[in-house]
Amino acid sequence: MTSPELEMKPPAEADLIRVARMARGISPETAAELTPIRLGGARWRHIERGYEPKRPPKRVRAPDKTLAHMARAVGVTPERLEEADRSVAADILREILRQEAESEAAQDKPYADMSDRLERTAWEMPIGVEERKLIVDMLREAKTQGRQERSA
Template sequence: MTGTGTPTPPPEASLIRLAREATGLSPESAAAQAEIKLSGSRWRQIEAGYRKDSDKPVVARAHTLAHMAHAVGITPDRLEAAGRPDAAEVLQEIARPSTPAAMISALAGLEPWQRDVILRSLDARPRSRREKALLLRTLAEEIERQADADRDPPLGTEEAL
């Protein structure tokens, strides 16, 4: 218990809260970045370590905690140091590099070194696979728009006539 009579959050909950605050995310935004269904209120309960409506302790399942940690950029080592080796193991699998089909098709025409640069850049901060695929599709659409603009001379120019 803290001095105010509220239960002290477990170490992993404090780690999640500190990492989320360091990224500037609200609990709702962080929950939206997790690749599982998780509400902002549930995120708050896990961070607090208890349910405010009943003062019952709340300890996140390993799967949930791992996805929360991934959403705010916590490494498996830090999660294990906070006393949750079970969640750290799950987080290791979540963080394992994998390339979804949408990303592969978006990168197909690039040289291998170009693909590596782009994928490393996308991994510079935690993103869901869905978010990475969306970023790649958006980038590809923008490049196509620019290429189309380069091919079509503006109307009214000598080149267009």
């Protein structure tokens, strides 16, 4: 007699996620922490298995958004999600990757106006980016106050 768990094979995308996670050498808990959505290690394991170990076992299939974030955390590409017949999750993953690329490109640009001597000097200081942004903001505020006082 076979147990119900043995009869429940995980879907193709679940195997893909599990193998990618294992290739990275991380646990389900660590992988779940890498996602920006609320996802725990136990839920990650259920999705990888394709079922929750209840009596009787309950089938589990990751929602598209969850699967896309899981794929991002373990380095699975949108094309590989499509190969596993999860095209909506692949589209969501493409959007996640597009937004990340835009965010990284924006971070590469200096926050300061490099043509302004004071802002450029502040931006080139050997301190953290957040501290530089604070100084640039303070310089801009001081300039605005100076303009308002002159016009009054």
